[in-house]
Amino acid sequence: MTHTDESVLSAVGVSAGYGSGPRSRSVLHDVNVAVRRGGTMGIVGESGSGKSTLAQVLVGRLTPIRGVVRLDGTDVRRLSRRERFAARRRIQLVPQDPYSSLDPRMSVERTLAEAIDPRGRLRAGAHRERITELLESVALDGSAAKRLPHEFSGGQRQRIVIARALAVRPEVIIADEVTSSLDTSVQAEILELLLDLRERLGLTYVFITHDLAIAQYMCTDLSVLYLGTVIEQGTTDVLTRPAHPYTELLRDSRPDPSGRSTPAAAGGLATEDAADPANPPSGCVFHPRCRYGPRTHEDRTRCAVEPPILADLLPSRERRAACHYPIKAVIQDEEGP
Amino acid sequence: MATTAAGAPAVRRGLARRVAGSPWAGYLARRLGGVVAVLAFLIVVTFMIVRWVPGDPARQIVGLTAGEEQVRQVRERLGLTEPLWRQFGTYLRGLAHGDLGTSFTTGQPVSSMLSQRLPLTVELAMSALVIVLVVAIPLGTAVGVAQQRGRARVATSSFGVGASVIGAMPEYIAGTVLVYVFALTLRWLPVQGGSGPTAMILPALSIAIAPAAVLTRLVRNETAAVLSQDYITMAMSKRLSNTRLLLRHVVPNVVTSTLTLGGLILVALLGGTVVAENVFNMPGAGAEIVHAIVRRDYPEVQGIILVLGLVAVLINLIVDVTLGLLDPRVLTGARS
Structure with a gap:
């Protein structure tokens, strides 16, 4: 996944934020993400970590301050207006709130x-077949066509939103927290639908979730x-x-359904620990909360000063981490006899 | 909602079939029930209130110098010596036959007085409504769009204050200022009297100006709220033209709430005509009601209030039905 040549969509060294001048707010810092064709790239993190901002950058709605977005290896800024519009149709966003x-x-x-x-060039009835096809692809009945959104449940609305994204025959779907406003049982249906569509239509996903x-x-x-x-x-x-x-820490702070282990017991993510995204800590942004960092190891002062870079940990180049003292287990497993 | 799915497409065609067995039946029944209740309440309350106001209609007619005996005779002739419940019974029987009673002072039927005077009041209220809509909808939309896109920041942020000040201005102050500027200083329009459209402009403006400010602000807020919805962002990413975006997505969504307040504003405009007709000395129903109250002419006061109340209730009914047609969510109360 580190090779940009096989990735359909990638962000290279992207920094982005909102607003301009003294009131501007920086959200993303030097982000590198490469999305493999046919794969599903998950973007995880707490709220405020910049997940949705990254989605906006990838879909072309937010221009990065630094860095580039590449589509099939081509910098989207190099495209002509017409090409850029065509490119936008290839990447569709499914937003969070149906x-x-x-x-x-x-x-x-x-x-x-x-x-x-979008321009209404064709007669109103001209799309009937395609509309039925789209509704079928998201497992909705053709009779849904005449109805208004309020007649549908949240899960059905999300299916309609997915159908709308599919209308332009995109290659990449950016799903921004698509299930977070749905009931658990409905969540599962939508996830199955997305997996099914990935197989049938050969889609690539960027899947944002917490x-x-x-x-x-x-x-x-x-x-x-x-x-x-x-x-x-x-x-x-x-x-x-x-x-x-x-x-x-993220992994361990997942609530355990058995009730035996609580996030707090795992040294979990108390919100008062979370740093202000607008004013990140020096060095490694995570060091004030890190249980292996200078808080517990006096010799690891480096973490508070020097920002770590995202470096390959394994010879297979399948794992990268931005940490001066990564947890060894991963490396040893692969290198060991 | 899955249960409504099967029958829904078949029921779509034709208003008549739409009403039967659809949410419309319940909706209309509730609204009509409301109309009847309001009118009944209006009839009883007006009847009581005019009689509770101190003062004697008979004394008003015969004058201060007349003797007690004369007053007593007039009271008897007007039927005011009878017990209250019997007076009310007579009034109700009249109403049932479409008879609003006879004026104490002129001896004319109240209905013929209304047929002379009501058209002017309705014309005034409608002119004012046209002014309100023509100003509020385009201006509100424009300010809302500008605000949402962060354009003309000074103008959009001072807009709220200006709208509040103008919206709080009573008709008689607006009327006086308008007369001073346009009639006395600029001499463009007549102070009062006259005929034709020029005579209608200042009175209509004086009652339209405050509601126009209120409605403009509402349209601005609604426009800004609609523009911040995800479906607008999604529509913009399809490169719809601005006009198309406004006409297809913004205006239909803004119109619902605008119409709700629009009905209330029209009712308020009817009330405003009372002040405007007196300020501008126009012979409408609004001017007449003030005279009727001063002279304690019970049948006239009751008649005018009942008819204006009926108009107000009908306007609200029309608004409710239109809302139901535009936005089926209101029928079941499913609006989020």
């Missing part, structure tokens, strides 16, 4: 027709974001055998 992302006054049919034919269980289930690759920087990257193995202390 309630605010559908116009309450437009029938499903009109919503989809607008996605297929739910590690979902990330592990859905994704082939993972990037862990902390305060706007990627601190660990690799296959989903990242979650089972973390190399970065923060990933380990």
Whole structure:
């Protein structure tokens, strides 16, 4: 996944934020993410870590301050206006809230027709077949076409939003917390639908979530974001055998359904520990919370001064972490006899 | 909601079939029930209030110098010596036959007085409503768009203050200022009297100005709120033109709430006509009600209030039905 030549979409050294001048807010710092064709890149992290900002950058809605977004290896800034619009159609966003992302006054049919034919060049009935096909692909009945969004449940609305994203036959779908506003049982349906669509249509996903269980289930690759920087990257193995202390903390702070272990017992993520994204700590941004850092090891003063770079940990180049003292288990497993 | 899915497409065609067996039946029944209740309340309360106001209609008619005997005779002739419940019964029987009673002072039927005076009041209120809509909808949308896109920051942020000040201005102050500027100083329009559209401009403006400010602010807020929804961002990413975006996504969503307040504003405009007709000396129902109250002309006061109340209730009913047509969510109360 580190090779940009096989990736369909990638962010290279991207820094981004909102606003300009003295009131500007920097959110992402030198982020590198490469999305393999046909794979699912999970972006995980706490709220405020910059997950949604990264989605905005990848979809082309937010221009990075530094760094480039590459589509099939080509810097999107080099594209002409026309090419850039065509490129945008190849990448579609499915936003988080299925309630605010559908116009309450437009029938499903009109919503989809607008996605297929935004300028209204063709007659109203011309898209009927395609609309039925789209609804079928998200397992909705054709009779849904005439109805208004309020007649649907959250899960059904999310299916409509997915159908709208599929309307332009995209290659990459960026799913931003698509299941976080849904009930658990409905979540599972939507996740199955997305997996099914990935197989049938050969889609590539960028899957943004704060739910590690979902990330592990859905994704082939993972990037862990902390305060706007990627601190660990690799296959989903990242979650089972973390190399970065923060990933380990994330993993351990998952509530255990058996009730035997609580996040607090695992030295978990108390919110008062979380740093201000607008004003990140010096050195390694995670060092004030790190259980292996200068808080517990006096000799590791380096963490508070020198920001670690995201470096390959394994000869297979399947794991990268931004840590001066990565957890050894990962490396030893692969190198050992 | 899965249960409504099967029958829904078939029921879509034709208003009549739509009403039967659809949320419309319940919705209309509730609204009509409300209309009847409001009118009944209005009839009883007006009847009581005019009689509770101190003063004697008979004394008003015969004058201060007349003797007690004369007053007593007039009271008897007007039926005011009868017990209250019997007076009310007579009034109700009249109403049932469409008879609003006879004026104490002129001896004319109240209905013929209304047929002379009501058209002017309605014309005034409608002119004012047109002014309100023509100003509020485009201006509110424009300010909302500018605000949402961070343009013209000084203008958009001072807009709220300006709208509050203008929105709080009573009709008689607005009317006086307008007369001073346009009639007395600039001499563009007549002070009062006259005929045709020029005579209507100042009175209509004086009652339209405050509601226009209030509605403009509402349209601005609604526009800004709609523009911040995800579906607008999604629509913009499809490179819809600005006009298309406004007409297809923004205006239909703004219109619902605008209409709700629009009905209330029209009702308020009817009230405003009372002040405007007196300030501008216009012979409408609004001016007449003040005279009728001063003269304790019970049938006239009751008649005017009842008819204006009926108009107000009907306006609200029309608004409710229109809302139901535009936005089926209101039928079941499913609006988020």
